[in-house]
Amino acid sequence: MDLYNTIQAWEDGQKPTVDEMEAVLAHNDPDFNNALYEAAARVRDREFGNKIFMYGFVYFSTYCKNECAFCYYRRTNEIERYRKNRDEVLEISAGLEKAGINLVDLTMGEDPKLYADDYKGIVDIVKSVRDTVDTGIMVSPGAVSKETMPRLRAAGGDILAVYQETCNRDLFARMRLKQDYDFRMNQRVWAREAGMLTEDGMLVGIEDTPRDRAEHIRIMGDMKCSQVRAMTFIPQKGTPLQNVTPPVDYTDELKAIAVMRLAYPDVLIPASLDVEGTAGLKSRVAAGASVITSIVPPDIGLAGVAQPEFNINDGHRSIDYVRNLAESLGRREATMKEFWDYYESHRPEATLRC
Ligand code: SF4
Known part of the structure; x- marks a missing residue:
């Protein structure tokens, strides 16, 4: 297989096969990359x-x-934790809207308090944010019941994000300990049935193979995800994987971004500031990303996920800093009209308008 011809064919519109994607992901030559x-x-x-x-x-x-093996926030890690109350979440969301972001990403761990009373706490927060801001709302609530999806949509959720991390069942069992692979996989099916766009994500650099990543990219397409992401594994203090040697660089993540872009030209692909901070924005945009995620205002006590504090209190994940950086890369921030046009043109047909 001439891999240069393969990527040219993809660029010309040919749908990648899993074998082709595996070959491209496995071929590590700087000029080819x-x-x-x-x-x-x-x-x-x-x-x-x-x-x-x-x-x-x-x-x-x-x-x-x-107790996810890779996660800093796993239950038994003895760290300081917080739970923002409704008013705090609204104030932060309103501030982000005023600063000009397109979407508020409401993310949480699988917090027993917010899961209680049939997920009432999550649904209430989404509804309150919907009543406060006119931006898009992405909900990242962990794995919730099928019946919760229409409630999240009716409350105002536009996109549901739940990351499988890997489509390799054995690896999943060792990373997402004691969690149900199929229940998690079904989150995106149920969310689409309820009228939300969906996002899946893969964790790169933790025993995953090019074949795993290629299969995962195929599954993302089969599930009609509108947003797909890859993030490099960063060892976290206090976890079972804290002493694992991290990937030497971010090449596998960048290649996954590029292959996802060529496989699905119109999907949203985030460049997450949560992995490499603003230093990594240029390479991810150059690999085909169309979204900047994990913009976090400084000095309000919010953490990141993969990098709990990285670049936050120095203001380098603030909207103004990121906007200037994006402009230096020849990008301009999308307007809200452009965001909603994208959203409406990709919205699943089974709809629950809110
Ligand atoms: S990855 Fe999510 S579900 Fe797993 S321990 Fe961390 S916060 Fe909890």
């Missing part, structure tokens, strides 16, 4: 022009009942 990124960036620009969406990150509860 650059050709891959450049093809992905051209396809992104064909679909999105130079606009980029900006998402504000509101990690409003760091409590969690789970």
